Amino acid sequence: MAGKSAHFPTVVASRQRQFSSTPISCSTSDKSNGGHLSDISGYTDQLNSEAEYPLILKVMQATLESVHDGPMACPWWGIIAGSAFALRTLLILPVHIYQQRAQARARKLAGISKLWYRPMRASLELELATRTPPVTDKEFGQLLSKRLSRRHHLL
Numbered sequence: 001m002a003g004k005s006a007h008f009p010t011v012v013a014s015r016q017r018q019f020s021s022t023p024i025s026c027s028t029s030d031k032s033n034g035g036h037l038s039d040i041s042g043y044t045d046q047l048n049s050e051a052e053y054p055l056i057l058k059v060m061q062a063t064l065e066s067v068h069d070g071p072m073a074c075p076w077w078g079i080i081a082g083s084a085f086a087l088r089t090l091l092i093l094p095v096h097i098y099q100q101r102a103q104a105r106a107r108k109l110a111g112i113s114k115l116w117y118r119p120m121r122a123s124l125e126l127e128l129a130t131r132t133p134p135v136t137d138k139e140f141g142q143l144l145s146k147r148l149s150r151r152h153h154l155l
Contacts, residue, residue, distance in 0.1 A: 109152050120147055
């Protein structure tokens with residue numbers, strides 16, 4: 001038993017931080033002595049095999065590891081929380097700003113639309129009064145909304 005535990009620290013110490021999506025298989029044929037691993041050297045081959053990752057993932061991994069191992073020596077929980085906050089900020093903040101501006105513009109246009117609605121409706125009724133066949137209420141509503149939207153786009 002002492003020989004087994006003495007072999008394990010040397011394997012772990014020689015192992016650098018490398019992450020792999022390949023699972024380590026641990027079948028019952030690999031186990032002996034009541035379910036304990038008898039030889040860990042067979043598993044180091046699987047750990048050392050490098051899967052090919054996209055460049056963005058390699059850059060993100062290198063960045064997170066440099067923050068963890070670098071001069072700041074931030075713990076992993078801090079790195080995970082900080083990167084989640086940064087990622088949400090980078091992705092959500094521009095969308096939030098765009099929504100705020102669109103809502104402000106919509107509020108401004110809503111006031112103008114109320115002022116334009118009655119005169120445009122009367123103008124459209126005069127134009128379509130002589131039209132044959134007569135326009136249905138649904139078609140009239142569509143024409144009126146098209147005119148209002150054209151006016152909004154001019155602003």
